[in-house]
Amino acid sequence: MPDQQKIDEIKATLARARAVAVLTGAGVSADSGVPTFRGTDGLWRNFRAEDLATPEAFARDPRLVWEWYNWRRELIATKHPNEAHRALVELERRHERFLLITQNVDGLHRDAGSSRLLEIHGNIWTVRCTACKQIEDNREVPIAIPPHCRACHGLLRPHIVWFGEALEEEALDRSMGAVTSCDVLLIIGTSGVVNPAASFAGIAKAGGAFVAEMNLEETPQSAMVDLAVRGRASDTVPLLL
């Protein structure tokens, strides 16, 4: 099916939908200049995200993990939302029942103005004390390494869900609720290999929803979805409006 026809079909389905859910990943921010995790530019000193974004890596070498996050914080601090982020704000405005679930920790959806938004992996501008568990905003770039809690002097860590860690219960419940009850699920710019987000397409389809994928490349989910649109998110997502 030609891409225009696919876009028209998604638009028609959205127009009929009572409840819309959207799942985004690093591909949405790629057009703002934020490197994806599994693209070649996502490597930092030859480490993969799976080598650094874990509680074990942090326990072993908190300085190294913080240096990686400082690299990402420096990068993200200079970036702005793109047309895909903005189009999703407009989509939210048009639907009474809507939830944007993002795996991105860069905060660009929030900067664009999305408010029915769930950052299921957390936010890079939030830190948590490993001792007293207090959570606070921190926009320092670079953050002084190793950073310490102002209240108890414990070691601070990024308030981000790492590999091997569970999502916050409320985030999991809300995202599962939206995915099981939506009429349309849009999956944009994610490789679809990290759970639980990787399971959303199957769950939505089992509930009878129409599922569309928008990605630069084919993913493990492409075969399962109703429609797959290839292209840059900042080009394709605005076409849905």
Ligand code: OAD
């Ligand atoms: P990945 O880096 O795994 O995947 C990015 C996806 O975006 C790929 O499928 C690309 O084909 C696609 N892509 C790249 N540029 C694009 C563009 N301009 N337009 C549309 N699509 C594009 O990133 P995620 O799937 O988000 O977790 O990764 C999931 C999680 O794994 C992340 O949240 C992160 C990571 O480790 C944590 O940090 C806990």
